[in-house]
Structure formats: structure tokens, C-alpha cells
Amino acid sequence: MASLDVQSVFCGTVLNARTCLKEKSVTASEYIRLRQDELTLIAQHKYGLRVSTEEKWKDFIAYLGESAVAFELLQTKCSSPVKIQFDASGGSSKGAAFILYNGARLESIIRTFEEKVAEGSYPSLPSLENTDLSLLTDEDEWSLIFTYIMGLPSLLDSSVCVDESTLVRRHDDRVHEFRPHLICKFLSNMVKLFSQYYRRVRILTEPRQHLLP
Known part of the structure; x- marks a missing residue:
């Protein structure tokens, strides 16, 4: 291995x-x-x-x-x-x-x-293309999607800074600066919003036809 x-x-x-x-x-x-x-x-x-x-x-x-x-x-x-x-x-x-x-x-x-x-x-999750996003009417739902789901790749990119101008000659490798504090802050803010949403909205309900894709 x-x-x-x-x-x-x-x-x-x-x-x-x-x-x-x-x-x-x-x-x-x-x-x-x-x-x-x-x-x-x-x-x-x-x-x-x-x-x-x-x-x-x-x-x-x-x-x-x-x-x-x-x-x-x-x-x-x-x-x-x-x-x-x-x-x-x-x-x-x-x-x-x-x-x-x-x-x-x-x-x-x-x-x-x-x-x-x-x-x-419940039916299986539909693809994003077949998802009725009009069912999402709560501001917190959109914040969770845009800020934390769609924002995750950007966060991961920013949590590792690559200095392109600096090389470690022995390994011929780029120097990286790791920024885990950004991930910690991201998680703290995300769970605050999720907890706020969870207290107000029942997430798993009885399956109702008008709510199913």
C-alpha cells in the first residue's frame, strides 16, 4: 500500500x-x-x-x-x-x-x-434539474444553500494558500499555508444558522403528494 x-x-x-x-x-x-x-x-x-x-x-x-x-x-x-x-x-x-x-x-x-x-x-432524492426549488420559501433555506453548500468549494480553496513564487528546491514543491481557522469559523456560522432553522421548521414530515417531486 x-x-x-x-x-x-x-x-x-x-x-x-x-x-x-x-x-x-x-x-x-x-x-x-x-x-x-x-x-x-x-x-x-x-x-x-x-x-x-x-x-x-x-x-x-x-x-x-x-x-x-x-x-x-x-x-x-x-x-x-x-x-x-x-x-x-x-x-x-x-x-x-x-x-x-x-x-x-x-x-x-x-x-x-x-x-x-x-x-x-419517501422517494429517492431527485436530480437538481428535477427539483422544484419554488418549494424553498424560507430565507434560511437559501442561505444554507448559497452560503454553505455552494460556498464550500470556495472555502476549501481559501483554506489552503499556495505560494506559487516559492519553491522548496529539495522536493521541488510549492509552499502551502494552511488556514484551518477559516473552516472552524465556517462551521460555527453554519451550525448557528442550521440550528435556528431546525427550531422553526420540521424537516422530515409525513409524505404529502404536493410536496413530492
Whole structure:
């Protein structure tokens, strides 16, 4: 099997938000554990999830904690210092938790739709050419389509800046500047809009003939 060309993206210097000094006393594992504890509380009190002692639950919280840390470190421009709230009361995981929760919500909607298609309750998705876009009357629907679905390729292009004038002679390769903070901002704004829309509009309804293609 051919080896993958893996690129590592490093964040800026990590500062303690309270002291504004470089953080030296908190290890990476302690930092992740802090976020795992925060997310456990958020899962319980905000999203109503029940804490379990099962390994599956522990693995789930571990994944959430690592994801929250990655998001927190990468949401700041890589060339800038990252200020981290190490106080558990700082609520630093709320943004990441909101994205992860809405990601799970979207996955659930898609999975439920596919199940309904399989059992014959819904028809398969039509092609874009055969879709009646006049059914989309909500401003948020068009914002989600134009800004986030159609805007995704542009975002991905802008998240990697290629310096055409600079070459690394040893590899004869172009120099790339990665901008993951743009993706983090994109995700934050998208889930805010989606959550706003989800609260107002029932997405999966009973199949009605006038709403079907």
C-alpha cells in the first residue's frame, strides 16, 4: 500500500487566557481531560444525554474531548497565539459541543431519510434539474444553500494558500499555508444558522403528494 502524504498543522503558542503567559504547567492529556469533563456536563445538562460507565460511552466522551481540543486550537490563525481558558467554568467547549451536536443531528436526519426511502415512505432524492426549488420559501433555506453548500468549494480553496513564487528546491514543491481557522469559523456560522432553522421548521414530515417531486 502506498504511504499517505500526511501534512501536520500546528497551532500558535498556547497562552493561559487568565495570565496571558505561555502555559507550561498543564499537560496535553490534562487539557484534553478538562474538556472531556466539560463536555460530559454539557451533554447531561444541555442535551439531556445520560452518562454511562460503559466503554462505548467512555470512548464517545474521549472522542468529543479530543475533537473539542482540536477545534479550540485551530480556530485561531496558526501564526497567532492561542488563548486557552483552563478554568473549567470558562465554558470553552460550548462552541465545539454545539458543532458536534448539530453534526450528529444532521447525520440523524440523513440516516432517517435514507431509512424512509428504503421502506418506501419517501422517494429517492431527485436530480437538481428535477427539483422544484419554488418549494424553498424560507430565507434560511437559501442561505444554507448559497452560503454553505455552494460556498464550500470556495472555502476549501481559501483554506489552503499556495505560494506559487516559492519553491522548496529539495522536493521541488510549492509552499502551502494552511488556514484551518477559516473552516472552524465556517462551521460555527453554519451550525448557528442550521440550528435556528431546525427550531422553526420540521424537516422530515409525513409524505404529502404536493410536496413530492
